[in-house]
Amino acid sequence: MNIIQFEDKPLAHYSYAIISNDEMAIVDPSRDPKPYYQLAEKHNAKIIAVFETHPHADFVSGHLQIHNETGAKIYVSKLVGANYMHETFDDGDTVKIGEVTCSAINSPGHSPDSITIIAEDAYKNYAMFSGDTLFIGDVGRPDLREKAGNMKAKREELAKSMYHTITHKFNHLPDATLVYPAHGAGSLCGKNMSKDASSTLGKERNENWAFKDLSEDQFVAHILKDQPFIPSYFGFNVDINKDGSENFQLCIAIPTFQFQIVDFFNDGALIVDTRSKADFDTNHIPKSINIIAETEDDKFETWLGSIVKPNEAFYLVIKSIEDRDKILYRIAKIGYEKQLIGLMTLGETNFEGVEVLNFNDFENHQDKYTIIDVRNKSEVEEGKIFQNAIAIPLHQLRDAEVEIPTDKPIVVHCAGGYRSAAGSSIISNITNKVTVFDLSDDVTKFQ
Structure with missing residues (x-):
């Protein structure tokens, strides 16, 4: 079996093509179908199937457009309650892609409607496309489906489901089974993912914390602790993917x-x-x-x-x-x-600029400034860079006007400069009483 991995780096998203005997299936596609079509042309393969492991929260999938343009069938769990033309794909269901047999394992935990796709060829080689259930070095977070999707579930319930999925669902698969997740390091769908793009089930059994000898209570406590923030758009994308998105090029x-x-x-x-x-x-x-x-x-x-x-x-x-x-x-x-x-584009028109921070004055007289730390809560808990800083995560900043003092000039910082650019511009918009400065990458001089 021929497996090709695609990477969307900004979202740390992996999608896949499975090719056998001039037939091709796509797993968890990105919104733009063009790369998959180019691959199909290169291999002279017909796209006959699209597998959706669950309704994704962090990106819009192109499954419906691929179906509309190629006639490929969409396979998804019946638990999704999908509002597009599809074939249900759950425990015991199989479909052939050339000489490769693809089967479904219901694997709740990240979401109640997650499935893992198992691909097996004629030589008993196995690959698992684990979606957001099993990552490399971690498992999917269980706290995204309390407010979105056809099947809503509390994080504690899903954490317990994940425990039972990891403990029981994959035991029949050999250690040599290749593991292909939907995300890698940098995704907000988990918290401690490896930078590796793939693994084997044997390696995960030996190294992934989720396969350690933990009680259900210990597992639940660990998975619920220190999960990253949930962006505003996550529930929005779950609902889009449940309905199927509109044509990418037209939009x-x-x-x-x-x-x-x-x-x-x-x-x-x-x-x-x-x-x-x-x-x-x-x-x-x-x-x-x-x-x-x-x-x-x-x-x-x-x-x-x-x-x-x-x-x-x-x-x-x-x-x-x-x-x-x-x-x-x-x-x-x-x-x-x-x-x-x-x-x-702005061209040569002059609108307004930003006042530059006097770094030496700030370095020597920090008490003259209100310092706003826009890093995430978990980062701040690991240690403040400035002890007198007020911590307000970037994603909460637009709603935090009452928390920001305006009796001194304001200096905004993050860990490296990217987020503070957004943070300082947001604060400048919600107050006109004092000057707002961005410490930018000068923050590294204090770390």
């Missing part, structure tokens, strides 16, 4: 575009500026929020979906026309394209 063709604007009337909608910190600091539209999207290492999708609420209208500023399609794709990956009113 990103909708927003209006203004090239090198000379003025801008702010109608009250949010303005998201995706340019670098340097470009933003030099010139930006008043009341903009700087969520940087320069490279794949920038977690733009995650922070856009954490700062901007589902269905909240916003404008977008990009650096160049060359960035238009790339940025629209990144927005569509989390289903926010319909909220986008329009996008623009």
